[in-house]
Amino acid sequence: MKPLTCLELLSPAKDVETGIAAIRCGADAVYIGGPKFSARHQAANEISAIEHLCKYAHRFNVRVYAAVNTIIYDYELTHFESLLNDLYHAGIDGYIVQDLAVLEMQIPPLPLIASTQCHNSSIQRLKMLETAGFSRAILARELSLDQISEIRRSTTIGLEAFVHGSLCVCYSGRCYLSLINGGRSANRGECAQPCRLEYTLTDNNGTIISSDKHLLCLKDMNRLNYIAQLSESGVTSFKIEGRLKDTGYVKNITGCYSEALNRFIEHTPGFTRSSSGTSRYNFIPDVTKTFNRGYTVYFLTGRNEKVTSMNTPKSTGQFIGKVKSVHPSFFEIETNHTIVNNDGICFFTHDGHLDGFNVNSVDGKNIFPSRMPDLKPGTRLYRNYDHSFTRLLETDGCSRTIDVKLTFNESDEGFILHAEDKDNNKVKYILKTDKQKPRQPEQAKQAIITQLSRSGGTIFNVTQVENNCSQPWFIPLSVLNGMRRQVLLLLEAERIKNYQRPVIERNTTTDALLWQAETDHANIANRKAGSFFEGLRIPGDINSPELTGFNAGMTVMKTKMCLRYEFNICPIYQKNEKGEKAFSIPFHLSHDKQQYIVEFDCSECVMLIKTGK
Known part of the structure; x- marks a missing residue:
C-alpha cells in the first residue's frame, strides 16, 4: 500500500507563548527566530526559550524549525556555526537558511530548508538546492499552481509554500529598497518596509499617472480555498507568514487553516496530518476578523486580479455593511453583523483615504461613534477591530x-x-x-x-x-x-x-552547470559562501550589495506586481492601446527626494525598479 502523504501546517512564532498557542490551535510545525541571524530581527528568542518550546511541541509530534535566514558576514561565521549547534542541542528539527556558507560548515545532521530569500522560483534553482543537500525549499510566493506542479515533476525536494499573510512586493532575497534608502537590509532582517510608503508615479514625459498613493503596497495573501490544489501540486508544508504578528492573529489564522486541512484530508484519500492531537477552540476561526489589507491569492492562478492596496497600508478588516442614513450624533447601518461597543470601524473617504472611529454605543442599527465622521449614505464600512472576537482570542480557551x-x-x-x-x-x-x-x-x-x-x-x-x-x-x-x-x-x-527528530545524511552531488548562471543571485557575503562556488570552479567573489554598494541603473527591486496592469494600461493582458500610447516608458517613481526608474520586462512579465542614473 502506498504510504500516506503527510501535510504540515507551519505557523509563525514570534516567541514561545505564540508558538505554544499555535500548537494548541492545530499547527503541525512552528518556525521561530533565535537570538541572532533571523530575517525578523525584532522577533529574537533565547536558546532556553526555544528549548522549552521544543519540549512542548514534541509531545504532539510537532516540529520546530529555527529561522537563521539572514546573510552572514565574515566576522560572524564562527558565531553563526556555534548558534546552529546550540539550536540543535535545544531540540529544533531543522534550519531555515539563506546563506550558502552553511554548506561549508560542520553542522548537526538536521534538515536544511532553503529560505524563500534564496529566490526559489525556478526548476533549475530547486534542482541546485536539492543537489547541494537541502531537504526542502520554501517556494517563491509568485509561482502559479502550474509552475509548482512542474517543479514537483522535475525534482524530489520537499516543497513548502506560503498560504497566508503579508506580502513582500519584491521577489524575496532580491529587494534592496530598504538598504539603499536607509541602510537597513532586508537580507539582514532589518527591512524598514519602504514599500508601504506613498509614492508618485510619472511617465518618461513627466505626466503624472498617480500621486501620493501606496503604489508598492500589496494586499495580504489568502489561499484558504486552495489547499486541495496546492496539495495535488506537490506542496506538503503550508506556511503562514507572521513572526511579527500578535498571538491572537496566529491563533485565528492557524485555526482557519487547520480546519481547512482537516476537511481536505477527510474527503481525500492518501493524505494525513504530520502531527498528533485534536484542537478545540473557544472561538470560530475567521480570516476576515484579524489584520488584513484585503486579500489576494497572488498569481497562484495566473495574472487575473489586482494585488495592490494603494489607498492604505493599514488593516481594513471585515466588510460589515453600508451607511443607510446619517444623523447629527449617530448613523444607521445596513448590516447582518452584530456591532458592539468598542468595535473599531473604518471607511474610505471620497478622496480615497482611510478614516476610522471607535463605537461608543449601539442601539439596534443605530451606531453612536466616538466622533461623528464625514459619512454619506452608501459608504462601505469595515470592522478592523472586532472587540468581542479579540477578547475571545485573548483568553486561554484553546x-x-x-x-x-x-x-x-x-x-x-x-x-x-x-x-x-x-x-x-x-x-x-x-x-x-x-x-x-x-x-x-x-x-x-x-x-x-x-x-x-x-x-x-x-x-x-x-x-x-x-x-x-x-x-x-x-x-x-x-x-x-x-x-x-x-x-x-x-x-x-x-x-x-x-519522538524522533529528522536526521539527514547530506550526500551532495552538486552540479556546477546548474549553479553557473546563478552566482549573480547568490548574495555572496562571506568567504565560506564564496568557497562553495569556488569548489565548483565558479567565481565566488563577494557580490552582496550590502558590501559592494550600488551603481547607477542597478535593479533594487524585481517584482511580479506590475503597475501598468494595476492601472489598466498593460499592453499584454489588457490591450489598452490608448493607455499604452498615452504614457511613455520608462516610468519614474518618487517619494520625497528618492527617485527610481521603473522598467517593464514583458517577456518575463515582471517590473524592475532601478536606481536613478
Whole structure:
C-alpha cells in the first residue's frame, strides 16, 4: 500500500507563548527566530526559550524549525556555526537558511530548508538546492499552481509554500529598497518596509499617472480555498507568514487553516496530518476578523486580479455593511453583523483615504461613534477591530489533546492500568494492593469507568475505558485517580522518549552547470559562501550589495506586481492601446527626494525598479 502523504501546517512564532498557542490551535510545525541571524530581527528568542518550546511541541509530534535566514558576514561565521549547534542541542528539527556558507560548515545532521530569500522560483534553482543537500525549499510566493506542479515533476525536494499573510512586493532575497534608502537590509532582517510608503508615479514625459498613493503596497495573501490544489501540486508544508504578528492573529489564522486541512484530508484519500492531537477552540476561526489589507491569492492562478492596496497600508478588516442614513450624533447601518461597543470601524473617504472611529454605543442599527465622521449614505464600512472576537482570542480557551484508551486489569498482586494512544505508544502502571469486595458491586464497576475517563489538565483525552476485571472490586476513588494520573504521566514521558527528530545524511552531488548562471543571485557575503562556488570552479567573489554598494541603473527591486496592469494600461493582458500610447516608458517613481526608474520586462512579465542614473 502506498504510504500516506503527510501535510504540515507551519505557523509563525514570534516567541514561545505564540508558538505554544499555535500548537494548541492545530499547527503541525512552528518556525521561530533565535537570538541572532533571523530575517525578523525584532522577533529574537533565547536558546532556553526555544528549548522549552521544543519540549512542548514534541509531545504532539510537532516540529520546530529555527529561522537563521539572514546573510552572514565574515566576522560572524564562527558565531553563526556555534548558534546552529546550540539550536540543535535545544531540540529544533531543522534550519531555515539563506546563506550558502552553511554548506561549508560542520553542522548537526538536521534538515536544511532553503529560505524563500534564496529566490526559489525556478526548476533549475530547486534542482541546485536539492543537489547541494537541502531537504526542502520554501517556494517563491509568485509561482502559479502550474509552475509548482512542474517543479514537483522535475525534482524530489520537499516543497513548502506560503498560504497566508503579508506580502513582500519584491521577489524575496532580491529587494534592496530598504538598504539603499536607509541602510537597513532586508537580507539582514532589518527591512524598514519602504514599500508601504506613498509614492508618485510619472511617465518618461513627466505626466503624472498617480500621486501620493501606496503604489508598492500589496494586499495580504489568502489561499484558504486552495489547499486541495496546492496539495495535488506537490506542496506538503503550508506556511503562514507572521513572526511579527500578535498571538491572537496566529491563533485565528492557524485555526482557519487547520480546519481547512482537516476537511481536505477527510474527503481525500492518501493524505494525513504530520502531527498528533485534536484542537478545540473557544472561538470560530475567521480570516476576515484579524489584520488584513484585503486579500489576494497572488498569481497562484495566473495574472487575473489586482494585488495592490494603494489607498492604505493599514488593516481594513471585515466588510460589515453600508451607511443607510446619517444623523447629527449617530448613523444607521445596513448590516447582518452584530456591532458592539468598542468595535473599531473604518471607511474610505471620497478622496480615497482611510478614516476610522471607535463605537461608543449601539442601539439596534443605530451606531453612536466616538466622533461623528464625514459619512454619506452608501459608504462601505469595515470592522478592523472586532472587540468581542479579540477578547475571545485573548483568553486561554484553546486546547489540544491526544486520544487515549485505558484498560483496567486485575493481577495476582493488585491491579494494572494500561494506556495506549493513537500513535501506538503504550505504557502500564502497576498497583500492588489487597483486593476488597464491594458492598455495592454495580457502583464499584461504574466508579472505575467514571474516574478513569477523566483526563483534565493533561494533554490526553480518554476516549475509551475497558474494565477487564473478573468481578467487581472496591477501589477508593483517590486510588483510581492516582492510577490514572500516573499512567498518563508515564504515557507523556513515553511520547517524549519515542519522538524522533529528522536526521539527514547530506550526500551532495552538486552540479556546477546548474549553479553557473546563478552566482549573480547568490548574495555572496562571506568567504565560506564564496568557497562553495569556488569548489565548483565558479567565481565566488563577494557580490552582496550590502558590501559592494550600488551603481547607477542597478535593479533594487524585481517584482511580479506590475503597475501598468494595476492601472489598466498593460499592453499584454489588457490591450489598452490608448493607455499604452498615452504614457511613455520608462516610468519614474518618487517619494520625497528618492527617485527610481521603473522598467517593464514583458517577456518575463515582471517590473524592475532601478536606481536613478
